[in-house]
Amino acid sequence: MPERAKFYVISNDGKWIIQHLSKNIGTYKTQTEAMDDARKMAKRQHDEGHKAQVLVQGKDKQFRTEWTYGDDPTETLG
Template structure:
């Protein structure tokens, strides 16, 4: 995961996703635009979570 130009390593994708959503949620509550993007194996980016439009915490 990358946040504020710093890379973070996680043992699982699920742990990385939770940390990313938590960081985006915190940022969104402070008035910033916040999204979690995931890069697929094909190199394309897809939005996984957007502050204000998705449930918090995410299911799973």
């Protein structure tokens, strides 16, 4: 099964960075700008036939999934 493309939106010294494949691919003044571009990048991956996901770093430094393109990876608990 192909790996899901993951785009991380990370806070760094008052700026926001998008990381993909452990590389910084964009720096932004606001979280909103970074999330908008990360969504566009993930959507483009999905349009090309790949699964993709945008994860955003919270104030607690933990990542939360904000957008998933393709099958949702969340397992159903039962």
